[in-house]
Amino acid sequence: MARRLSLFAVAIAMVGYAAAAHAQPVSAPSSHWEISLDSRVGVPTGSLQVRETTVVGTPLRLRGNLGIEVSEALEASVAYHLTPRDAVRATALHYFLNGSSTTNRPVAYNGEILGPGRLDSHLDFSRFSLDYERLLFETPEGMNLIGSVGLTFVALETTVNRNPENFTRQELPVPIVGLRLLYPLSPRLGLTASVSGGGLPRVDSLRQEGGTIYLRQSHADAEMALTYALSPALQLSAGYRFTYFFQHENSHEDDNRIELIDNAFQVRVTFRF
Numbered sequence: 001m002a003r004r005l006s007l008f009a010v011a012i013a014m015v016g017y018a019a020a021a022h023a024q025p026v027s028a029p030s031s032h033w034e035i036s037l038d039s040r041v042g043v044p045t046g047s048l049q050v051r052e053t054t055v056v057g058t059p060l061r062l063r064g065n066l067g068i069e070v071s072e073a074l075e076a077s078v079a080y081h082l083t084p085r086d087a088v089r090a091t092a093l094h095y096f097l098n099g100s101s102t103t104n105r106p107v108a109y110n111g112e113i114l115g116p117g118r119l120d121s122h123l124d125f126s127r128f129s130l131d132y133e134r135l136l137f138e139t140p141e142g143m144n145l146i147g148s149v150g151l152t153f154v155a156l157e158t159t160v161n162r163n164p165e166n167f168t169r170q171e172l173p174v175p176i177v178g179l180r181l182l183y184p185l186s187p188r189l190g191l192t193a194s195v196s197g198g199g200l201p202r203v204d205s206l207r208q209e210g211g212t213i214y215l216r217q218s219h220a221d222a223e224m225a226l227t228y229a230l231s232p233a234l235q236l237s238a239g240y241r242f243t244y245f246f247q248h249e250n251s252h253e254d255d256n257r258i259e260l261i262d263n264a265f266q267v268r269v270t271f272r273f
Contacts, residue, residue, distance in 0.1 A: 031273045032080055033272065034079040034081070036270045037076050038074075041071070042241070042262045044071040044260060046259040047061050048160075048258050049255075049256065049258075050110040050165045051255040053111060056255070057255070060109070062097070065103065065119070068121065071262050077090065086133070087133040088131070091129040093128075094127075097260070098123070099120075100118065100121070102118055104116050109165075114160065121159065128155075129150055129152040134147050143182065145180070147177075147180075148177065148178040150176055151175060152174050152198070153171060153172075154168075154245070165256060167247060169207060170215050171205075178195060190226070190228075192226075193224045195223075197219055198219055201216060202214050213250070216249075218246040218247075220243075224239050224240050225266065226238060232272070233271060236269055238266065238268070240263070240265065241263075243261075243264065245259070246259045
C-alpha cells in the first residue's frame with residue numbers, strides 16, 4: 001500500500017511539473033464542479049479494546065501492541081457550486097491501518113484469548129461525508145473564510161488474528177461543522193488552514209444485542225497546507241493533516257472502543273471545470 005501511495009504522490013508531482021511549465025496567469029474560474037484527490041502517510045497512535053460477554057477486552061495500543069507503525073489514507077471529494085458562495089460537497093475517505101507484532105502474554109479480544117505469539121491486525125475503515133459549504137466573507141485581497149455543516153458516517157470493522165468485530169452495525173450519522181481559510185500569498189501561491197469536528201454524546205444506537213447498544217463518537221480534523229495554482233483549473237497542495245476519531249459502543253454484552261490520533265503528511269490535487 002505504501003508503494004501505491006508513493007506512486008500516487010509522484011504522479012501528482014509530475015502532473016504539477018508539466019502543468020507549471022506551460023501555465024498561464026491565473027484567473028478565478030467560473031466552473032461549477034470541483035474534484036479533489038489526495039493521499040496521506042502518517043504516524044498513528046491510539047488504542048483498541050473489544051469485549052464480548054464476560055470476557056473483558058485487553059486495551060491494545062495501535063503502535064505498541066498491534067504494530068501499526070504507519071497510517072495510509074486515500075480521499076476523494078466532489079463539490080458542486082450552486083452559486084459563487086454556496087456549494088454541496090460529497091467526500092469518501094479510506095484509512096489503511098494494518099500491522100503485525102508479537103506479544104509475550106495472552107490478550108483478550110472479542111471473546112477470544114490470543115497469544116502469546118503473533119498478532120496480525122487490520123483496522124481499515126471508510127468514512128463518507130456530505131456537507132453544505134458557504135462563503136462567509138471575503139476581502140479585496142482574496143482571503144476567503146468558508147463555513148461548512150454536514151453529516152459523516154464511518155464503516156469500520158476491526159480484525160485481529162482473523163477475529164472480526166463489526167463496529168458499523170451500531171454506527172449513526174454524526175453532525176460535523178467546520179471552517180476553512182484561504183489566504184493568498186502571491187497570484188499563484190496560497191495558504192489553506194481548516195478545522196472541523198463534531199460528535200454524538202452517549203445515545204441509543206437503535207440496535208439491540210444483549211440489550212440496548214449505546215454509542216458515543218467524536219471526530220476532529222485540522223489541516224494546514226501550501227497551495228500552488230498550476231492553471232485556473234488545476235491546483236496542487238501539500239501540508240500537514242491531523243485526524244482524531246473515537247468510537248465507544250456498549251451494552252450488557254459488549255464494551256468496544258477505538259481511538260485514532262493521526263499526524264500525517266498530505267498531498268492533494270484539485271480540478272475545477
